[in-house]
Amino acid sequence: MATAGKVIKCQAAVAWEPNKPLVMEEIEVAPPQTHEIRIKVVATGVCHTDLYHLFEGKHKDGFPCVMGHEGAGIVESVGSGVTNFKPGDKVIPLFISQCGQCRFCKNPKTNLCEKGWASDRYDVMSESDTRFTCKGKKILQFMGTSTFSEYTVVNEIAVAKIHPSAPLNKVCLLGCGVATGYGAAINTAKVEPGSTCAVFGLGAVGLAAVMGCKNAGAKRIIAVDINPAKYEKAKVFGATEFVNPKDHNKPISQVLSEMTSGGVDFSLECVGNVAVMRSALESCVKGWGVSVLVGWTDMDDFAARPIQLIAGRTWKGSLFGGFKSKDAVPKLVNEYLEKKVKLDEFVTHNMPLAQVNSAIDLMKTGDCIRSVLSVSPQ
Ligand code: NAD
Numbered sequence: 001m002a003t004a005g006k007v008i009k010c011q012a013a014v015a016w017e018p019n020k021p022l023v024m025e026e027i028e029v030a031p032p033q034t035h036e037i038r039i040k041v042v043a044t045g046v047c048h049t050d051l052y053h054l055f056e057g058k059h060k061d062g063f064p065c066v067m068g069h070e071g072a073g074i075v076e077s078v079g080s081g082v083t084n085f086k087p088g089d090k091v092i093p094l095f096i097s098q099c100g101q102c103r104f105c106k107n108p109k110t111n112l113c114e115k116g117w118a119s120d121r122y123d124v125m126s127e128s129d130t131r132f133t134c135k136g137k138k139i140l141q142f143m144g145t146s147t148f149s150e151y152t153v154v155n156e157i158a159v160a161k162i163h164p165s166a167p168l169n170k171v172c173l174l175g176c177g178v179a180t181g182y183g184a185a186i187n188t189a190k191v192e193p194g195s196t197c198a199v200f201g202l203g204a205v206g207l208a209a210v211m212g213c214k215n216a217g218a219k220r221i222i223a224v225d226i227n228p229a230k231y232e233k234a235k236v237f238g239a240t241e242f243v244n245p246k247d248h249n250k251p252i253s254q255v256l257s258e259m260t261s262g263g264v265d266f267s268l269e270c271v272g273n274v275a276v277m278r279s280a281l282e283s284c285v286k287g288w289g290v291s292v293l294v295g296w297t298d299m300d301d302f303a304a305r306p307i308q309l310i311a312g313r314t315w316k317g318s319l320f321g322g323f324k325s326k327d328a329v330p331k332l333v334n335e336y337l338e339k340k341v342k343l344d345e346f347v348t349h350n351m352p353l354a355q356v357n358s359a360i361d362l363m364k365t366g367d368c369i370r371s372v373l374s375v376s377p378q
């Protein structure tokens, strides 16, 4: 590669400050250091967690940055010590690392890893170190990935090598949203055959949770969203019933309880709203109901009455669907290629990276499921 070992100048969408549109800029991307991989990003989805950082979390130390964490690309060059990747490999950068060595990686009960940005910087949502500069300023790498850039540099512990025939403009969704919702149902909730489930929020994360419930054998899947435009899509993934909280003047947990003789077996919150988290918990049946938090927020405390848990409900959270990232993502890509996992149906819009602000607006107004941006030509 003619570019190996050199700084690459390329286009990226820079978030200079919160609440402002991203700006297309020429940035400099340094060569990969030891154990790092420089990736030509081919495609990226836009996930609500990008919007969270820009409009809600807005951590003062989290800007300027390049956002995007749901991408797929091709290895451009590798740093010293990298033996399992070579230029030309198709890869997905991972916002959750898997070093394989730390006590979390060694424990089958969790997919957390001590080595990545996520170990202690959930609030800032980026690593302190970065390979990006623009106009002489250090630009942070959001969630360690920064897929809204033609090139990015990621440590090999946070890169998954995937099947060479995988279409990058589809499998990018396994870098976050689809793996997250699907795994939350299968790994975290551990949805059982014949069960009744409720999924709150029908973005890509929630729809992937619906797909997970269906693949796990759930009999009834109640899809809950305040935007009825999402119901048709939810049917495609296996939802059997639809509830719009706005159609009822009683708490949604009461509506679900009446529909299910006492509550659902499993509920998944895929909105990122503490009031909805409480409703999702209260919608579960006493005795054995399990409620999983998938929506992302670090802004507010949440509340519930202790009796909810005393009566036998379980409240859990799920990060990246509980998948150990490097192990699971290549397998999920293969499951897509074998048609066991749907991806195409999530993509409602395709546009170039330069239109990223339109993709952000579409998500804000609820007029898309996933917009996939083409970043570098393949
Ligand atoms: P999205 O914006 O596409 O979808 C959110 C959906 O929730 C929309 O359809 C919206 O209409 C619906 N909604 C809003 N308020 C509601 C309410 N009160 N009741 C019911 N439905 C409501 O977002 P997404 O990309 O699918 O992400 C969903 C959430 O998952 C976000 O909070 C995101 O940050 C989070 N997330 C978490 C992880 C993780 O690892 N835990 C990973 C990715 C995303």
Ligand code: ZN
Pocket: 047, 048, 049, 050, 069, 070, 176, 177
């Ligand atoms: Zn995401």
